[in-house]
Amino acid sequence: NVGHLSTDSGMGFVKELESFIAQPHHSLVVCGTREELEHLFGLLPALSDAIPDANRCEVLIPTIEEYMRMSEVMFHQELLTMNDDAKHCLRDQFYLWRDKIVGLSPARMCHILEEKVIKPFRMRTAESEVKNILGCEDIQLLSAFWEVSK
Numbered sequence: 438n439v440g441h442l443s444t445d446s447g448m449g450f451v452k453e454l455e456s457f458i459a460q461p462h463h464s465l466v467v468c469g470t471r472e473e474l475e476h477l478f479g480l481l482p483a484l485s486d487a488i489p490d491a492n493r494c495e496v497l498i499p500t501i502e503e504y505m506r507m508s509e510v511m512f513h514q515e516l517l518t519m520n521d522d523a524k525h526c527l528r529d530q531f532y533l534w535r536d537k538i539v540g541l542s543p544a545r546m547c548h549i550l551e552e553k554v555i556k557p558f559r560m561r562t563a564e565s566e567v568k569n570i571l572g573c574e575d576i577q578l579l580s581a582f583w584e585v586s587k
Contacts (some may be wrong), residue, residue, distance in 0.1 A: 439469075439476045451481060458487045468494040470540065498540050501531045511547055512571065515555055519571045526573040534583035553582045 441447045458465050478485035558575050
């Protein structure tokens with residue numbers, strides 16, 4: 438949360454960072470998306486001068502297709518598969534709520550899928566015959582989550 442650095446508490450952290458990297462044999466590596474790094478160095482030009490290009494790591498944002506593949510792998514690890522309707526539904530959900538998910542870390546996306554798809558699915562199927570195929574109705578639970586998290 439780069440914007441936090443411009444608050445009173447964030448500025449205390451910034452001063453500590455500047456003091457740290459001003460000392461000999463200390464260095465700092467920053468990682469983030471291109472926009473995050475630009476925002477950081479726009480807020481704190483002194484850091485920009487103190488952190489060489491070699492210590493700047495640009496993190497690429499996963500695409501919708503990468504989120505889809507990650508979801509399929511995660512479901513497979515949970516011994517779940519998606520039928521074709523569920524795959525289309527999940528892809529549609531990702532595109533519909535693109536502004537909410539683009540930039541989420543894989544760990545965060547996995548957590549959301551665990552909490553909003555897998556756990557509810559397991560709870561519904563625990564009392565009945567256990568099935569391992571997710572359908573569109575299982576994926577549609579995400580829609581309510583994205584709506585609430587606006």
